Each structure stands twice: as structure tokens, then as C-alpha cells.
Amino acid sequence: MKKTVWSMCGMCSVRCPIRVEVEDGEIKWIEGNPHLLGGALCAKGSAGIALQKDSERPQQPLIRKGGRGAGNWEPVSWYAALDYVADKLKKIKDKYGPEAIMMSCRGGPFLDIAKAFIHGIGSPNFTNHDSGCGRNVHHASKSIYGLGRKGLIYDIKNSKHLVLFGRNILASLRIAEANQVMDMLEAGGSLTYVDVRQSLTGIKATRFFQVRPGTDYALALGMINEVLKKEAYDREFLEKYVTGFEALEEFIEPYTAEWAAKECGIKANKLKGFVEEISSQRPKVIFHPGWMLSRYSDSFYASRALQILNVLMGNIEKQGGQLFPKGPGDCGVKGLRSLDALVPKPEKERADGVGTKYKHFDKGPGLFHLFYDAIATGEPYPIKAVICYRHDPFNCFPDPAAQKEALENAELLVSIDTHYSEFGWFSDVILPESMYLERETPIITQKGPKPRFTLRQRAVEPRFDTKPSWEIFKQIADRMGFSEYFPFNTIEELWKWQLEPTGHSYEEFDEKGYIELSDKPIMYDNIDDKFKTPSGKIEIISKVLEDAGLPSLKPYESPAKPPKGRFRLIFGRSPVHAHGHTINNPLLHELFPENTLWINKRVASKLGISEGDWVDVIADTQKGIVRAHVTEFIHPEAVYTVHGFGRQIPLQSRAYHAGMSDQKLQEGLLQKMDPAGGGLCLCEKFVTVRRSHRNPARRVEL
């Protein structure tokens, strides 16, 4: 018999709502939830069935037998694995204190249970992947509005002009957002795209600025200068909500459109034409602050400048601009109950120094890469257990060799993952989580103009001896003696407990897969108290930054040019892969089996490199071998590759050594963060490229 299961995609972190058709315990069809996505699903989402059918994933708990990374595993029962982990954690807690245990979870809406777990142990050391992702953008937003990266959302569909700096929105996609971009374009809206290379988004754009790598801040400053010169801003909005405008006027003077155009390698009249266009379109103009603009040492300031442009447009809480996401409270509904709220907050300071040494950073998840210092040095105190749940730091942060060296000092490494991750392969215990179609998750709130509660439901039973993470955490907590923070035995009990204050019941999910809290978009009439900065205003001059001795408006410094014969290594995503964990998916592997190295045609011809040639990409001690993609559509200073490849897990036969790993080439970058934003400077590595003398059928990386 056929049945519909409402659930949530898990092939990437966007978590699109899905409808799954199941017949006789088999998944027959997956589509985007028709009520929200009109059935749309991306290639990765469609390949969820291939993942479910794939046997090249951990099938039962594993405990390491040989040396770390040797791949010698002993399959054990859940009982034995959970006992082993709980016992080790207890010993570490007794010897070094609970704060010696850290946990990283990728991020996203399902953090509650993971936070309750680590805080329940008594450790403040909860972290995530974000210093490799959107931290600069998050902190830039906080410094301006007092609100994080998700504190404002974009009404792209109704906008007249969307401006994207390195935000490849149609390839690095969220389905609903990509659909909004297409709707906006069809309605006659403009799209300005800024990148150092042409991309899927760039070819749909109405204007494309190809800039010299690392000069986004200059371009944004030039835009601000021209907007001010032409008085193309919302004076009333500025007077009402913004502090520091006079300082901006003074600061911006030297950064003219002509200066910016020269710095970025574009035409000044094109930049001026752009400002003329937006001046008639505001406030329906959105400067996307970047998602992962966290790659250069001034990306925080680039993102900040883009937010200043939004402020100048006066686009906040206006149709076609930026909107405050609305939650249950805006609909007269109480929020979901939180497990983490039951747990007393650990008093000890964080080992990454966030909140103490680094007061200007958001204490929430801190910064993972800074934990490596604590792990290596034992300062401010030792970290002895590292639990990675839905996170693969070796694929996420630069220089896995340097990470492994620091981890020598850790006594327990645990990976809770649906796949073999690079970290998992090196760790001591793998606790395999059931893949998303085989498990359920706690209920979450999805904020937006029309907020809702939603959840993931199990479509089919697990094929292997795997468990959902809620059960894994609960069972370790029981063994370690803090079950009071996990007051449930089944997921239904947890759902009921979460929903209790809201007045809704989980049967309501049956109809459409979510509980809609408002039937029409909510807009605020009054936004006077919405900015959470120290002054309660939008701060162009940020008190938090100034108190930390950091400038609010940083003078521009031109990025270094690569020395002769070298190139800046940049990276991005393919629409058919999600980081490293889909590379081995049988269907997605077929669509995109390995990455290439984009290299400018003129430069390539000087190096004697033709399309499809094998090239060596050399950093300091590391080398990658990959095929060249020779093209006019990339700036000659840069070479580009798709992130996530070069995996080294023999049990992933399709991904094993296919393509090249960018993070291995990023030697020395693990400690190089933007001091104001906390993001790692992932695009600050120069590499040498040469024709490879080898022509391997299967590449071996050094």
C-alpha cells in the first residue's frame, strides 16, 4: 500500500520540506512539499534514495582497533559502543573536569538536543562549523543591527534589484530562495552579480562585475561613496534609526567610484550606472551580505559595508527588502519547549576564549578552530574529548594534517555521522546515525514571514544497525547520570513535550507536514525596538567593535597579488554536491565524479596547459593532481575548484581519491582568521600550477 510521509530533506543543510511516497516499506518517490515548494527538489534531494540504498556507509557502531586513521575497525553492538563512550567520557570528566569535553555540531535548527547534551555533561564547549562558513557575515550583521546572520531575511521575490557578492545563489542553492530569484527576474527585476569568475548565477544576471580576487570591500566602498554623492539614500530612515552616518560621510570620501573601479578592475561608468539604477529602485533593493563571504582577511568589513548599503537603501521591514523573521510569539503562540533550557548553564569560561579573550564574538557556538590551540597546548585548560556530530572538521577547516597533529593530545574522538567522515575515519568511535529518511528529528520552528512548526518523520525503517541522534544522546546521558534533562523515552513523547505550551498537537502535522502559525505574511508597523545593539539603533559606528579596539570603518588595504607563477586558490560548490558528504553518492557521483581546476585561458597557454590536461597544484608540502578546465571566465590571478573532493576513505569506493582536496592545500590557514569577524581566511593561499608529468587513472595524493 502506498503512503505519504511528510518529512524534511537531509541531503544538505537547507532542509527543504519533502513528501516521501512509500510502498511496502520501500521509498518510491521524493518531491518537495507541494504546499510549500510546488514539488520542486534539487538533484541532491532526489538522490536521497540512492543514499538510502547505498551500503558504503557505516552499518553498525565501530570502535578503532589499530592506530588512528588506519581503518582497522571492530564492529560492536550499540550496547557496547554506548557503554564504551559513556565510560571514557566519565573518566575524562573525573580526571580533567567536564569542560575537557567538547562537542561540535554542524549548526542549524536541531541544536537543542545536542546543546542539552554537552551542557548536561557540565561543559560550556559547544561549537560548530561556522568559522569555516558564515561567521564573518554573522558578526558583521551583529555589529550593525545587534542581530545575527539570520536576524533579517530577504524578500527577494518582491525586490527590484538583488545584488550578490560571491553569493552563487542558483548553484549553492536553497530551493525556495532560488525560485524567488527566478520569479523576481521574470517580473523584470535586476540581478547584479559580483564574482572573480562566471557562474550559474552570473549567467542569469543582468549585470556582472568580474573583480580582482579579494577586492569586494573596495567595490562596496565605491558603491557607498557614489550613493552618498548622488544622495541616493533614505534620509528619513537614517535619521530615525541609524547612528554614525556623519562618520561614514567623512570616512568614505577617498573611496570614489573611480578609485574602486581601478582597484577592482571594472569600469567606473558601469559602477555609476549601477548606482543610478538602484537609486530609482530603493527601498526594493537587496544587498545580500554574502553567506560565505568569510574568505579574505577583510571579508567581515566587506559584509559590513554591504549591510551599510542595505541601511542606506532603507530596505528594512519593507516589501522587496529585508524583513524580520517572525516567530510563534508574533502569532500569539507560545514557543516550543527547549531541552537545553532545563540545563543549568556551565559557569566555566569557554576554552576557545570566546566571551573572555574575544569579547566581540558571539558566545553561542564560539569558534571551533580556536579549540585546536587548547587541545594542543592545554591552555586555558585541557580538552581531551572531541565529539563531532554532523560535522567533519577535516573537510571543513584548512590543513587536516595540522588538525590531526593537535588531536594527538585528545584521548577520545567520537564521530556521530551518517557517513564515514574524514574525521570519523581518524576517530576512536563511530556511532552511525540513521540517514534522514530512516529517522525522525525533534520539532523545530521555522521563522519567516509566515512562521511554522515542522519536523522530520521516519519514512522507512533503518536498513542497518543505526540509530537516530536523539536516541544516541539520550542513551549516553542515561549512562552518565543526567537523564533528568532528557524527559522522554520515545520521539512521540519528546514531540508532545515540545509542543505542550504551544497548544498544538503533533497529529496536526498529518495534513501538510507542518503547522502553519499564520495564514498571511506578518509585517511590523513599528521597528523602533528591534535593533539589539548597545544603543538600540543601527550602528555604523559599533560600540562593541570600538570597545574591542577594532575600527568600525576600516581603511581599505589592497589584497596581495600572487607572486609570479602562483595563483590564489579559490573554491565554491557544485549544484549537485553538498560539501564532501555527497561525493560518494552513486547518482551524484555519476553527475559530477571529480572536480577540476579552473584556470584562465591566457595564463594556461603560457604554462602550456590545455583543457583536460592533468595539472599539479602545489602548496607548501601538499600537492593535488586534477584535470584543468581552461576558460576565459576566471580572473587570471585565481584558480578555482569545487570543494569536497579528494576524500581518503577506502570504503567509499567512488569518492576515494577522486579529484583534489582544497583544504589540504590550505596549509597554514588554520590559524588565520579575520580578527574582527572570526572567519577563517580560506582564500588566502597561493599555489603553483604546472602540467603534471603523471597521468594517473586514479590519483594518489601526497
Ligand SMILES: Nc1nc2c(c(=O)[nH]1)N[C@H]1C(S)=C(S)[C@@H](COP(=O)(O)OP(=O)(O)OC[C@H]3O[C@@H](n4cnc5c(=O)[nH]c(N)nc54)[C@H](O)[C@@H]3O)O[C@H]1N2
Ligand atoms: N576549503 C574549504 N573549506 C570549507 C569550505 C569550502 O568550500 N572550502 N566550505 C565551508 C562551509 S561553507 C561549510 S558549511 C563547512 C562544511 O563543513 P561541515 O559542516 O563539516 O560539512 P558537511 O559535509 O555539510 O557535514 C559534515 C558531516 O555531517 C555528516 N552528515 C550529513 N548528514 C547527516 C545526518 O543526517 N546526521 C549526521 N549525524 N551526520 C550527517 C556528513 O556525512 C559529514 O561528515 O566547510 C567549510 N570549509
Ligand SMILES: Nc1nc2c(c(=O)[nH]1)N[C@H]1C(S)=C(S)[C@@H](COP(=O)(O)OP(=O)(O)OC[C@H]3O[C@@H](n4cnc5c(=O)[nH]c(N)nc54)[C@H](O)[C@@H]3O)O[C@H]1N2
Ligand atoms: N549545491 C550546494 N548548495 C549549497 C551548499 C553545497 O554544499 N552545495 N552549501 C551551502 C552552504 S553551507 C553555504 S555556506 C552556501 C555558500 O554559498 P555561497 O556563499 O554562494 O558560496 P560558494 O558556492 O562557495 O560560492 C562562492 C563564490 O565566491 C566566488 N569568489 C571567490 N573569491 C571571490 C572574491 O574575491 N570576490 C567575489 N565576489 N567572489 C569570489 C567563487 O568564485 C564562488 O563562485 O551554499 C549552501 N548551498
Ligand code: SF4
Ligand atoms: S536544497 Fe536540495 S539537498 Fe538541500 S535540502 Fe533542499 S532538496 Fe535537499
Ligand SMILES: [Mo]
Ligand atoms: Mo556553509
